[in-house]
Amino acid sequence: MQTASVPAGIAERRTRAWAPYIDAKLGFRNHWYPVRLSAEVAEASPVPVQLLGEKVLLNRVDGVVHAIADRCLHRGVTLSDKVECYSKATISCWYHGWTYRWDNGKLVDILTNPTSVQIGRHALKTYPVREEKGLVFLFVGDQEPHDLAEDVPPGFLDADLAVHGQHRVVDANWRMGVENGFDAGHVFIHKSSILLDGNDIALPLGFAPGDPEQLTRSVTGEGAPKGVFDLLGEHSVPIFEATIEGQPAIQGHMGSKMVAISISVWLPGVLKVDPFPDPTLTQFEWYVPIDEGRHLYLQMLGRRVGSEEEARSFEAEFREKWVELALNGFNDDDILARRSMEPFYADDRGWREEVLFESDRAIIEWRRLASQYNRGIQTRDVR
Structure with missing residues (x-):
């Protein structure tokens, strides 16, 4: 019996259509990414993060979150290894006292040599920051930042949508996260999830597709x-x-209960499932590249609310019910799948050797769209 495989010539022609996506191990530049919940960045309490291979240090000063490169210009040490802030507006390197402003990254003093000619000549890289819906978003790239609304799913920024969530690090490339979440056929792995009985959800084992030309719809407006x-x-x-x-x-x-009626994925890599995990909720999932082998899995649930009382009720319900039942109880299956796929794709052979089937049409269209409409490929040498 022969083992299924894709002839080399066919695999090469097929993957050519999404070659930029294959190259984007570190994600796409010139996009907005959420990196932390706003509540996790307290006043005067620096928080180190990493995205697209870049180490960044966050800090809230007088209510405003700033983001600077987490690396001293002098000898390259990581500032967050030993945070030293002797004034509210600055951070000093623990190695030789080079001191930078949070708001613009400028080198304003050197504590060990206050007359150095280097003072005022240099600055750390800074990152544009936006806070929306209880999330801290960073813009990574070299272009002028565009409107955040272009990098989140439609409806996410609506005023009446209350949103709560959590995040964790997954040991798999960000593309394993996107494709796992957007894979309609992967519902099979959730057949024993506690969410099904816990919320009386109807969930099939899979789908037998009809006309392949009707299986996806792309949105690419300016x-x-x-x-x-x-x-x-x-x-x-x-x-x-x-x-x-x-x-x-x-x-x-x-x-x-019928859920997951509308499933979509959006640049730079965020899933929207509406409704889910309940007819009154919408789930949003970001898969933020940390480095080539890890991503930040940020899970958010949203509900339309009409009053402060409804908003408070939803927050309590989120903590008491949906974290354990859905974000953990259901999505832990997805994390297993991503980790298991990672070795197959880590050296790029998976893109050539995978044997896709009819239900994978949406994944193929996502790869094509991401390849065509991304704003730049992040690589180690362009940072």
Whole structure:
């Protein structure tokens, strides 16, 4: 019996269409990325983060979050290894006392040599910062920052949407996160999730696709978010009973609540599932590149609220119910899948050797869109 494989020539022609995506191990430059919850960046309490391979140090000064490169210009030591701030507006390197302003990165003093000619001549790299919906967003790149609304899913910034979430580090490239989340056929791994009984959700084992030309829809308008909708649920037959060689083998979950009616993914790498994990909620997931082998998995749930009382009620419900039942109980399955895929794609052979099937159409369209509409490829030499 032959083992399934993709002939080299076919694999090369196929992957050429998304070559920029394959090159983007560190993600896409000139985009906004969330890096922390706003509540995690307290006044005068620097927080180190890493994204797209770049080490950054956050700090809130008089209520405003600033972001500077987490590396002293003198000898390259990491400032956050031993934070020393002798004034509210500055940080001093613990090695030789080079002192930089938080707001513009300028070298304003050297504590060990206050007459140095280097003072005033240099500055650390700074990063544009935006705070929205309880998240701290950073812009990484060399272009003038565009509107944040172009880098988040439609509806996320709506005034009546209350949002709460959590984040964790996953040992897998960011693309494993996006493609796991956007893979409609991956619902199979959730067949035993505590969320199904816990919230009475209807979830099939998979889908038998219909017309391949009707399985996706791309949105690429100027000055707006760019993404792909997976229409597999609309143009397929859900599989609730699977067979092996003609014999019944396993069944999907027949619940009363319908979820995941609209699934989409948006540049630079954020998923929107509406509704999920409940008909009253929408789930947003960012897969922020940390380096080539890790991503920050940021999970947010949103609900429309009409009053402060409804907003407080949702916050309590989020903490008491949805974190354990959905963000952990359901999405832990996804983290396992990403970690398991990572070795296959880490050296790029996976892009050539993978054997895709009909349900993967949306993933292919995402790769093409990301390759065409990204604002730049992050590499180690362009930082």
